[in-house]
Amino acid sequence: MAKRRADGLSKxxxxxxxAAILDDGGEAALTFRALTARLSTGYGAIYHHVANKSxxxxxxxxxxxxxxxxxxxxxxxxxxxxxxxxLGLFDAxxxxxxxxxxxxREPWRPALLEVYERIGGLLVALDVPEQALFDAxxxxxxxxxxVAGQNAANARLLATDRSAFLGxxxxxxxxxxxxxxxxxxxxxxxxxEHDDREQFLAGVDIFLAGIATLH
Amino acid sequence: MAKRRADGLSKxxxxxxxAAILDDGGEAALTFRALTARLSTGYGAIYHHVANKSxxxxxxxxxxxxxxxxxxxxxxxxxxxxxxxxLGLFDAxxxxxxxxxxxxREPWRPALLEVYERIGGLLVALDVPEQALFDAxxxxxxxxxxVAGQNAANARLLATDRSAFLGxxxxxxxxxxxxxxxxxxxxxxxxxEHDDREQFLAGVDIFLAGIATLH
DNA sequence: ACCTGAACACCGTTCAAGT
DNA sequence: ACCTGAACACCGTTCAAGT
Numbered sequence: 430m431a432k433r434r435a436d437g438l439s440k441x442x443x444x445x446x447x448a449a450i451l452d453d454g455g456e457a458a459l460t461f462r463a464l465t466a467r468l469s470t471g472y473g474a475i476y477h478h479v480a481n482k483s484x485x486x487x488x489x490x491x492x493x494x495x496x497x498x499x500x501x502x503x504x505x506x507x508x509x510x511x512x513x514x515x516l517g518l519f520d521a522x523x524x525x526x527x528x529x530x531x532x533x534r535e536p537w538r539p540a541l542l543e544v545y546e547r548i549g550g551l552l553v554a555l556d557v558p559e560q561a562l563f564d565a566x567x568x569x570x571x572x573x574x575x576v577a578g579q580n581a582a583n584a585r586l587l588a589t590d591r592s593a594f595l596g597x598x599x600x601x602x603x604x605x606x607x608x609x610x611x612x613x614x615x616x617x618x619x620x621x622e623h624d625d626r627e628q629f630l631a632g633v634d635i636f637l638a639g640i641a642t643l644h
Numbered sequence: 645m646a647k648r649r650a651d652g653l654s655k656x657x658x659x660x661x662x663a664a665i666l667d668d669g670g671e672a673a674l675t676f677r678a679l680t681a682r683l684s685t686g687y688g689a690i691y692h693h694v695a696n697k698s699x700x701x702x703x704x705x706x707x708x709x710x711x712x713x714x715x716x717x718x719x720x721x722x723x724x725x726x727x728x729x730x731l732g733l734f735d736a737x738x739x740x741x742x743x744x745x746x747x748x749r750e751p752w753r754p755a756l757l758e759v760y761e762r763i764g765g766l767l768v769a770l771d772v773p774e775q776a777l778f779d780a781x782x783x784x785x786x787x788x789x790x791v792a793g794q795n796a797a798n799a800r801l802l803a804t805d806r807s808a809f810l811g812x813x814x815x816x817x818x819x820x821x822x823x824x825x826x827x828x829x830x831x832x833x834x835x836x837e838h839d840d841r842e843q844f845l846a847g848v849d850i851f852l853a854g855i856a857t858l859h
Numbered sequence: 860a861c862c863t864g865a866a867c868a869c870c871g872t873t874c875a876a877g878t
Numbered sequence: 879a880c881c882t883g884a885a886c887a888c889c890g891t892t893c894a895a896g897t
Contacts, residue, residue, distance in 0.1 A: 437861080461890065471863040472891075478861095482890065485696040533748045535801070536794045536811060542820075542828055549827030561846070566827075568847030575790015576783070579751045581778070598752060605757075612764030612781075613757055614768070619778040631776070633781030639854030652880080686882040687872075693880095697871065801877065863896070872890060877882070 438470060438477040440488065448489045451527045455585065459486075487538060490531040495542035497521040498547065507554040508637055514547055515573045515633045522577035524587045529578030537609075538572075544570055547644065552640065561643045569636055576632060580625050595621055649762055653685060655693040655703065663704045666742045670800065673743075674701075702753060705746040709755035712736040722769035723852055730788045730848045733840065737792035738857060741800045743795030751771055751789075759785055767855065776858045791847060795840050810836055 446467050450459050461472055461482070467507050479485045501517045504510040522529040532538065549566040563621070587594045602610075603617035660680050665674050676687055676697070683690070694700045716732045719725040737744040748752065764781045772780050802809045817832035818826075 455745065460888090462888095466862090473864080473893080474862045476891075495805060508842040530748065533745070533790075533793050534797050537800055537801070542817075542825065545831065546825050546828050549831065553827065563697055563831055563838065564671075564843050564846035565840075566831070566849060567843050568787075568850055569849065571791040571794055572787050576786040578748050578793075579786055579790060586752070589837060601648050602757075610761050611770065613761045616760065616764065616778055616781070623778065623782075626657075628779050628782050631779035632786065635783055635854035635858070636850060638852070638857040639850035639852070642857070643850070675869090677869095680883090688874080688883080689881045691872075860880085865893095865895105867892080868890095871887095873884105873889105875882105875884095875887080878880085 438468065438474050438478060443468065443475055443478055444485065444488045444492055447485050448492065448525070451489065452525060456527050457528065470528075476600055486527070486531050488537060489539055490528050490535075491540040493521055493525050493528050494518075494532075494538070494544065498540075498543040501547070507551045510628065511548065511551050511555075511569075511637060512545075514551070515569075516626075516630065518544070518573050519577045519580070519629050522574075522581045523584055526581035529574070532574050533578045541570070548573075555640065557640055557643055560632035561640075565640050565643065569633075569640075572632065572636060576629055580629065583625070592621075653689050653693060654684065658683065658690055658692050658693055659703045659707055661699065663707065663740070666704065667740060671742050671745065701742070701746050702750060705743050706752075706753055706755040708736055708740050708743050709733075709747075709753070709759065714757075716762070719737040722766045726763065726766045726770075726784075726852060727845065727848055729759075729766070730784075731841075731845065732755050733759070733788050733796070735791045737789075737796045738799055738841075741796035744789070744796035747789050748793045757786070770855065772855055772858055776855075780855050780858065784848075784855075787847065787851060789842055795844065798840070807836075 443464070446464060447459055450467065452465055459482075461475060464475060465471055479488070497517050498514075501514050504513060522532075530634070532541075545566060548570055552562060552565055552569070584591075599617045599621040602613050602620060603616075605614050607614045658679070659680060662674055665678055665682065677852075678685055679690060679721050694703070713729075716729050719728060737747075748758075760781060762778070763785055767777060767780055769790070814832045814836040817828050817835060818858060820829050822829040822834075
């Protein structure tokens with residue numbers, strides 16, 4: 430009765446539409462009703478290509494990560510390459526916050542294979558000894574995904590007015606009793622000015638410095 | 645008509661009941677219907693003490709983190725104390741996986757104040773220089789919460805049969821083309837045997853080693 | 860094989876009414 | 879002030895029926 434799609438549906442078309450909805454309105458906006466409306470189709474058509482909502486989210490996440498890894502330029506210097514790959518993941522998750530949430534829910538996605546391979550290979554190039562290699566790779570990947578996810582959640586929370594929100598938190602921190610909370614009290618100033626991306630990179634550098642001591 | 649509670653309700657009672665439901669059945673199990681049943685009350689009674697479901701989850705999370713920090717014994721040696729606090733958080737999030745998910749959704753919780761204060765103070769005791777102090781604290785807290793959250797998601801996924809699942813993933817990894825995926829191919833053996841808790845601690849140690857180079 | 864859309868079994872949240 | 883529970887506006891998912 431209603432206008433029907435001329436072209437056939439495919440999992441890829443559905444996944445791209447889902448990603449667009451997620452980017453526009455966040456996780457809450459992705460409903461099968463919104464998806465059928467956007468694709469001018471019915472529920473069954475979608476379920477014919479996708480097992481369920483969880484499968485859809487997973488596929489959309491894989492697509493984003495796969496693109497990041499494909500786009501990441503290869504550099505010679507392993508330390509610099511590690512920073513570049515890390516930043517690429519950080520920025521992608523910042524741009525698509527739902528990816529961060531999804532990865533912290535389902536950490537064993539095929540897309541992460543590429544991430545492990547790249548980062549592991551670069552650690553090998555850094556001469557990390559065999560017995561520490563897998564711990565180092567696991568820790569670094571976890572750091573990158575964990576911090577990027579946290580940052581993305583943050584960014585979403587602060588989307589409306591970042592500086593006002595951080596200003597509030599900083600004011601609360603500054604108002605704390607300096608006897609009881611000396612560190613947080615001092616940190617209040619830094620909080621207002623700090624750059625998430627720079628702090629992320631600083632963390633990567635600390636990590637790489639720690640890895641360098643493993644020889 | 646139905647049996648009514650003899651004692652009055654309070655936010656604390658509600659939060660504890662919510663935590664118990666979350667521990668028993670995971671995030672999907674926490675519904676207002678399950679909560680009213682457990683507390684022998686109505687929806688309005690709960691909404692009288694709690695703003696909404698998000699508020700409830702946040703309060704339950706704060707309660708768990710607050711207890712970890714209260715229980716964590718103070719040690720003299722700062723490096724050892726940092727490991728102890730980190731492990732305490734890791735174990736708590738492992739025991740209450742929903743805490744990890746919640747913290748990655750709302751990272752600015754009051755309970756984290758204690759975490760930052762403790763970890764920041766210990767970094768000061770380690771003579772981390774002023775200008776690197778806040779980056780180091782932020783990175784370490786993020787690492788701990790990020791990895792613990794990932795691990796908890798994992799644990800939930802693997803709840804039914806951990807070794808079978810890891811065995812499957814390891815088999816898939818081992819079956820990969822060693823030319824295309826040399827690192828992951830090699831990592832397959834390690835994956836089957838690795839201990840999440842030990843790998844987490846290894847990451848903390850790498851971090852602390854990196855921080856030691858900041859002098 | 861692929862698609863449609865009414866229907867089902869859930870949700871969180873509200874609110875008039877009770878004590 | 880505190881509590882009750884029917885009702886509302888949503889969900890994801892199913893499935894008989896269509897092409």
